Amino acid sequence: MNRLVGLIFLSFVASILIFLAVGYRGWSCNDAILGPLCYSDNVYYTIGILLICVGLLAFFMAILFIHYLVEGFNWSIYVAMFCSSVAVILGLAAVVYFIYNKDYACPYIAALGVGMAAGLFTLLSFENSE
Numbered sequence: 001m002n003r004l005v006g007l008i009f010l011s012f013v014a015s016i017l018i019f020l021a022v023g024y025r026g027w028s029c030n031d032a033i034l035g036p037l038c039y040s041d042n043v044y045y046t047i048g049i050l051l052i053c054v055g056l057l058a059f060f061m062a063i064l065f066i067h068y069l070v071e072g073f074n075w076s077i078y079v080a081m082f083c084s085s086v087a088v089i090l091g092l093a094a095v096v097y098f099i100y101n102k103d104y105a106c107p108y109i110a111a112l113g114v115g116m117a118a119g120l121f122t123l124l125s126f127e128n129s130e
Contacts, residue, residue: 004069010120011062017113018055018091022048028102043101050094051113057087058117077124084121091117 023032029044031037033051038044064080067073091114 014116015058
C-alpha cells in the first residue's frame with residue numbers, strides 16, 4: 001500500500017510539473033507555450049498539445065491508482081501501465097521535437113515531468129511483471 005501511495009504522489013507531481021511547463025513563460029518565444037506569442041509557431045503549438053496530453057495521462061494514472069487502492073481491481077493497474085507508456089512516448093516525442101526544431105535545452109520542468117513519467121512506467125513494468 002505504501003508503494004501505491006508513492007505512485008499516486010509521483011503521478012500527481014508529474015502532472016503538475018507538466019502543466020507548469022506548459023504555463024511557464026520562459027520558453028524561447030518569451031511567452032507560455034500556448035500563449036499568444038508562441039501560438040503562431042507550429043512547433044510550440046505541437047509541443048504544447050503533446051505536453052498537455054502527457055499531463056492529462058499522468059493525472060489519469062493517479063486516478064487509476066486511487067481506484068486500485070479503493071476497489072482493488074487489477075485491470076486499473078494495467079490501464080495505468082498503458083497510460084504511462086503512452087505518456088512516456090508522447091513526452092519524449094515533445095522533448096525530442098523541441099530539441100530538433102528549436103533549441104538544445106528544453107525547459108527543465110518539462111524534461112523533469114517526462115522523466116518522472118518514464119520512471120513511473122519503469123516501476124509499473126517491473127512491479128507487474130510477476
